[in-house]
Structure formats: C-alpha cells, structure tokens
Amino acid sequence: MGRLDGKIAIITGAARGTGETTARFFADEGAEVVVADIRDELGREVAEGIGDAAHYVHLDVREPAEWQAAVETAVERFGGMDVLVNNAAILDVASIADTDPALLREIVMVNQVGAFLGIQAVIEPMRQRGGGSIVNVASIDALEGSNGVAAYTSSKWGLRGLTKAAAVELGMHAIRVNTLCPGGGSAEMTRPFVEAAIERLQDRTERLPDRAQHPFHRGSELADFARAIVWLASDDSSYVSGIDLTVDGGWTVGKVEPGAPFS
Numbered sequence: 634m635g636r637l638d639g640k641i642a643i644i645t646g647a648a649r650g651t652g653e654t655t656a657r658f659f660a661d662e663g664a665e666v667v668v669a670d671i672r673d674e675l676g677r678e679v680a681e682g683i684g685d686a687a688h689y690v691h692l693d694v695r696e697p698a699e700w701q702a703a704v705e706t707a708v709e710r711f712g713g714m715d716v717l718v719n720n721a722a723i724l725d726v727a728s729i730a731d732t733d734p735a736l737l738r739e740i741v742m743v744n745q746v747g748a749f750l751g752i753q754a755v756i757e758p759m760r761q762r763g764g765g766s767i768v769n770v771a772s773i774d775a776l777e778g779s780n781g782v783a784a785y786t787s788s789k790w791g792l793r794g795l796t797k798a799a800a801v802e803l804g805m806h807a808i809r810v811n812t813l814c815p816g817g818g819s820a821e822m823t824r825p826f827v828e829a830a831i832e833r834l835q836d837r838t839e840r841l842p843d844r845a846q847h848p849f850h851r852g853s854e855l856a857d858f859a860r861a862i863v864w865l866a867s868d869d870s871s872y873v874s875g876i877d878l879t880v881d882g883g884w885t886v887g888k889v890e891p892g893a894p895f896s
C-alpha cells in the first residue's frame with residue numbers, strides 16, 4: 634500500500650530537479666500526478682517515463698488561465714485534486730545595487746505570485762474532495778539572509794508568509810498548507826552562479842563553504858527533499874499545517890568547528 638494511494642497531485646516545476654524526483658516518488662507511493670512546467674519537452678519525458686499515473690501539462694505559474702486549465706486537466710483525467718506542490722522557481726545572484734528591477738519582478742512573480750495563484754486555483758476542487766495538502770517549496774533562504782540573493786530571498790520569505798496565512802484561512806476546509814525549506818536542490822539551478830563565484834574567489838583568500846563543516850559531512854540528494862514532500866502530502870502529516878519543515882541536514886542549526894572536539 635502506498636502512502637499516497639488515491640491522491641491526485643499537481644507538481645509545478647516538475648520537468649527536472651526536485652520537482653521531477655518528487656513526481657517519481659509520488660507515483661511510487663500510489664499518487665496520480667500532473668507534471669507541470671514550461672520546459673515542455675523535458676516535462677513530457679518525465680511524465681512518459683512515469684507512465685499512466687502521470688500526465689504533462691504546460692503551466693506557466695504566472696498565468697491564472699493556465700492554472701485553471703491545469704486543474705481542469707487533473708479533475709477530468711484523474712478525478713479530482715488533493716495535493717498541490719508549488720515547487721517552480723527561478724534564481725538570480727546579484728548584489729542589491731546590481732539587481733535588475735525587471736528580473737526582481739520576474740522572480741517574485743514566479744516564486745511567490747505563482748504559488749499564490751496556484752492556491753487560488755485549487756481551493757474549490759480541494760474543498761469538493763473534503764480537504765487537501767499544499768506544499769510550498771521555499772528554501773533555507775526563507776529562514777535567513779545572505780549576500781547576493783536578496784531578490785530570491787525576498788520571494789521565498791514571502792512564500793513562507795503566504796503559507797502561514799493560507800494555513801489559517803484554509804484550515805476550516807481541511808486544507809493543510811506547509812513550507813518545505815530545502816538546503817539544496819538541482820545543480821542546474823545554481824550551476825551558472827557557482828561557476829561565477831569560484832571565478833570571483835580565485836583572487837581572494839576566502840573559499841566556498843567546506844563540506845567538512847556540514848553536520849552530515851555530505852551534500853543533499855533530491856530524494857532527501859522528495860521524501861519530506863511525500864510526508865507533507867500524505868495523511869501521515871494529518872494535523873500538520875503552517876510549519877516550516879527545514880530539510881538541510883542541520884546546516885542552518887550550526888557548522889562543525891574545525892579543530893574543536895567532536896564525537
């Protein structure tokens with residue numbers, strides 16, 4: 634028996650990375666999944682790879698009409714709407730002074746407004762099913778601040794705030810809303826910026842954060858996040874709403890101090 638048997642889900646940004654892995658985990662746990670993205674070719678491949686339990690839709694999360702169409706597809710093809718994973722996002726790395734205002738708006742539109750529109754679109758179909766679970770994928774950047782990512786960080790703190798407001802407002806309909814704060818994700822999202830950071834550091838004494846300082850002494854795997862999303866989507870988290878579930882192997886709790894004793 635799967636932990637998501639009989640559940641119907643939409644996962645945004647599911648053509649690759651965390652969303653793709655989550656779609657596969659959902660199907661393995663018995664869910665039927667609408668794989669949604671703007672990368673149509675990749676998204677179709679993901680859905681075809683999963684089989685009959687998945688269907689791809691083109692969904693630009695900034696577009697209310699495309700949300701309506703995606704929800705209609707879920708209802709017509711699979712019979713309802715139980716789970717929404719607002720996972721689609723974009724990243725830019727630039728100082729506040731150098732941030733292009735148009736790109737700032739774009740980041741907020743995709744990462745924050747997109748999730749808001751998604752919640753609006755699923756309320757009624759979830760009410761008709763007697764409840765549901767919404768998972769907003771934020772970041773550890775929704776818990777703290779860092780240089781170079783002010784636009785992304787603002788959007789993710791906004792998403793966390795949206796989670797809390799929605800959890801209160803939708804609780805009476807048995808719709809749970811939670812935030813996942815991953816401490817990692819797809820290398821594709823960060824690669825261009827990591828390469829630029831390494832170049833910038835070449836002339837300096839600083840280094841990129843050392844893996845040995847991570848409590849787990851390892852980086853994350855996409856499965857680490859997918860498992861947590863499955864839990865938030867499933868009835869195993871039936872009385873959990875409004876939380877920030879941090880999945881970072883303890884990175885935001887503290888760093889291993891080089892030279893200090895440890896067990």
Ligand SMILES: NC(=O)c1ccc[n+]([C@@H]2O[C@H](COP(=O)([O-])OP(=O)(O)OC[C@H]3O[C@@H](n4cnc5c(N)ncnc54)[C@H](O)[C@@H]3O)[C@@H](O)[C@H]2O)c1
Pocket residue numbers: 645646647648649650651652669670671672692693694695719720721722723743770771772773815816817818819820821822823
């Ligand atoms: N990559 C990381 O290091 C990292 C760290 C913390 C949190 N996260 C978060 O994890 C989530 C998944 O990201 P990922 O790491 O898999 O990155 P990714 O870039 O591989 O995946 C993001 C997906 O969102 C899609 N997307 C972008 N704009 C869209 C739009 N307007 N409409 C629909 N889809 C759109 C992309 O096509 C892509 O498939 C995101 O919310 C991201 O912010 C990532």
